[in-house]
Amino acid sequence: MKLSYWNKKIETMDRSLLKKLQLKLLKETITHALNTDFYKNRLKKIGIRSSEDIKSLEDLERIPFTTKDDLRECYPYAHLSVNLKEVVRLHTSSGTTGIPTVVYHTKNDLDGWTDLVTRCIVATGCSSLDVFQNMMSYGLFTGGLGLHYGAERLGMTVIPAASGNTRRQLQLMKDFRTTVVHATPSYMLHIYSKLEEFGFNIKDFNLKKAFLGAEPYSENTRRKIEKLFSIDAYNSYGLSEMNGPGVGFECVYKCGMHIWEDAYILEVIDPKTKKLLREDTEGEIVFTTLNRRATPILRYRTRDLAFIYKGNCKCKRSHRRISRITGRSDDMLIVNGVNVFPSQIEEIIMKIPEVGNNYLVRLEKEGALDKLIVKVEIYSKMFKGDLKELDKLKEKIIAELRSSIIIHPIVELHEPGSLSVSEGKAKRVEDLRPKI
Amino acid sequence: MAKQLKIFVENKPGRLGAVTEILSKKGINIIAFTIQDIGDFGLIKLMVDKPQEAYLALADKGYACALKDVIAISVKDKPGNLYKLSSILMKYKVNIKDAFGFVLPEEKQGVCCLDIETKDLKSIKKILINSGFKILERDDLYQI
Numbered sequence: 001m002k003l004s005y006w007n008k009k010i011e012t013m014d015r016s017l018l019k020k021l022q023l024k025l026l027k028e029t030i031t032h033a034l035n036t037d038f039y040k041n042r043l044k045k046i047g048i049r050s051s052e053d054i055k056s057l058e059d060l061e062r063i064p065f066t067t068k069d070d071l072r073e074c075y076p077y078a079h080l081s082v083n084l085k086e087v088v089r090l091h092t093s094s095g096t097t098g099i100p101t102v103v104y105h106t107k108n109d110l111d112g113w114t115d116l117v118t119r120c121i122v123a124t125g126c127s128s129l130d131v132f133q134n135m136m137s138y139g140l141f142t143g144g145l146g147l148h149y150g151a152e153r154l155g156m157t158v159i160p161a162a163s164g165n166t167r168r169q170l171q172l173m174k175d176f177r178t179t180v181v182h183a184t185p186s187y188m189l190h191i192y193s194k195l196e197e198f199g200f201n202i203k204d205f206n207l208k209k210a211f212l213g214a215e216p217y218s219e220n221t222r223r224k225i226e227k228l229f230s231i232d233a234y235n236s237y238g239l240s241e242m243n244g245p246g247v248g249f250e251c252v253y254k255c256g257m258h259i260w261e262d263a264y265i266l267e268v269i270d271p272k273t274k275k276l277l278r279e280d281t282e283g284e285i286v287f288t289t290l291n292r293r294a295t296p297i298l299r300y301r302t303r304d305l306a307f308i309y310k311g312n313c314k315c316k317r318s319h320r321r322i323s324r325i326t327g328r329s330d331d332m333l334i335v336n337g338v339n340v341f342p343s344q345i346e347e348i349i350m351k352i353p354e355v356g357n358n359y360l361v362r363l364e365k366e367g368a369l370d371k372l373i374v375k376v377e378i379y380s381k382m383f384k385g386d387l388k389e390l391d392k393l394k395e396k397i398i399a400e401l402r403s404s405i406i407i408h409p410i411v412e413l414h415e416p417g418s419l420s421v422s423e424g425k426a427k428r429v430e431d432l433r434p435k436i
Numbered sequence: 437m438a439k440q441l442k443i444f445v446e447n448k449p450g451r452l453g454a455v456t457e458i459l460s461k462k463g464i465n466i467i468a469f470t471i472q473d474i475g476d477f478g479l480i481k482l483m484v485d486k487p488q489e490a491y492l493a494l495a496d497k498g499y500a501c502a503l504k505d506v507i508a509i510s511v512k513d514k515p516g517n518l519y520k521l522s523s524i525l526m527k528y529k530v531n532i533k534d535a536f537g538f539v540l541p542e543e544k545q546g547v548c549c550l551d552i553e554t555k556d557l558k559s560i561k562k563i564l565i566n567s568g569f570k571i572l573e574r575d576d577l578y579q580i
Contacts, residue, residue: 378444378500379500380495380498380499380500380501383444383500383501383502384502385440385442385479385501385502385503385504386442387472387474387478387479390444390474390477391474412476412477413444413476413477414446414477415444415445415446415498415499415500416498416499416500417498418446
């Protein structure tokens with residue numbers, strides 16, 4: 001197998017040197033963090049007043065975890081470590097109502113992020129000869145822009161197709177001889193199911209590789225996509241709080257996602273006891289940023305469940321690998337690549353006066369795509385006897401949900417009391433999608 | 437005015453049964469009914485002898501229901517009468533939102549229950565009466 005690297009020195013760095021580098025960068029990160037209102041208070045409480053108080057990587061354990069709620073409380077500026085004039089871009093988390101989490105980037109931060117993404121792309125064997133069609137959303141969602149800049153840096157021919165419009169995607173793939181795509185696994189399956197309808201044949205394409213991310217999927221799904229398109233598919237991992245894509249990526253050996261440990265300190269904890277776990281043991285992934293100036297984040301609890309593989313990868317990269325994400329340690333749902341919490345849905349529908357007390361969220365698979373069904377009871381006192389009003393109510397619920405969670409749901413209206421849960425804790429979510 | 441009771445129900449087996457069971461226990465008599473469905477839910481629409489009582493009985497059980505005014509018009513059962521009625525409404529630009537009709541063979545009477553949109557219900561009623569139609573007020577309706 002031909003191996004290529006974007007930054008061979010760093011990517012194959014001896015682990016003892018890598019740890020030294022991590023300590024140096026952690027100290028810098030602590031200095032930056034102390035510039036923020038949020039971390040200044042928090043670190044002072046545990047006696048960290050300067051980077052001098054960090055002597056070894058083990059000192060990281062003294063630092064409390066940062067949660068999504070912490071970052072929400074920081075909104076908009078409490079975790080910003082530089083003057084705004086140095087910030088060249090910001091991204092906020094996808095699919096959140098109320099207060100999102102925000103990440104700021106200086107020019108150097110963007111440069112660092114882009115470099116990580118380029119490393120990922122090169123690790124799969126891509127080069128500047130490739131034509132790259134980016135089928136992820138552009139905008140606040142980091143999936144589109146993140147890969148875009150990494151691919152440009154490598155010199156690939158980038159088609160910023162963004163998500164949706166399957167017929168046009170296929171036409172672009174055919175006309176420009178696209179060799180690499182970036183999409184959610186469910187969208188890849190969706191595209192395949194539409195080939196015939198739109199008058200295409202798999203032989204029309206020159207596709208070689210796909211980068212798959214933004215939602216959990218099984219090894220079987222990967223194999224299925226590889227077989228259907230006769231391509232290699234690579235697993236991609238990222239989250240908006242850690243830039244977005246480029247955090248972890250599979251190399252040509254497809255045996256776990258390398259985490260760039262010169263940019264992130266990787267820890268796995270037991271989500272209940274919060275104790276560190278050994279390699280090979282599944283737990284919640286925790287990251288500390290090492291290469292960010294504007295938004296340093298210490299020990300961020302991702303809520304993603306995975307484990308670290310033991311041993312070295314045949315690609316000679318010394319950066320450790322994590323398994324595919326097997327689940328969440330909270331109740332977040334991932335619907336066609338978009339993150340949504342049941343509480344967000346509740347908040348939206350309960351604001352509508354015509355909606356009664358109970359609701360139920362159901363997830364199903366329809367072909368390759370996820371279907372979100374929101375069942376609500378109507379509020380009897382608001383009922384005026386008019387069917388048209390009910391239809392309008394349904395449209396209103398759909399529109400409100402769509403504008404805040406970016407998912408087009410199916411809304412069902414139910415009789416008052418019919419969705420109530422009589423025993424114990426109300427079960428508001430039914431996920432009927434096949435398990436990974 | 438005659439009252440029509442509209443009940444929101446899910447479109448699934450047993451809903452008409454559940455509603456009518458409650459009404460039968462209260463000794464409420466149903467004079468006419470229709471069901472309108474638009475997919476996964478719909479309305480059961482009833483004309484009953486004691487509308488207010490029926491409404492309270494259902495609301496008490498948690499049903500989403502509403503009482504609506506409808507105009508009940510009776511006319512001799514013979515060809516052309518529905519045309520005559522609709523011509524008048526058309527002439528005065530009265531829109532019919534919802535309607536149902538039935539014939540009582542013994543009395544040779546037709547009854548039309550209409551949910552209409554008009555700013556001047558009084559005048560419309562007067563015009564209909566002058567054209568030979570009878571407006572059934574609540575008690576008339578329940579005695580037919």
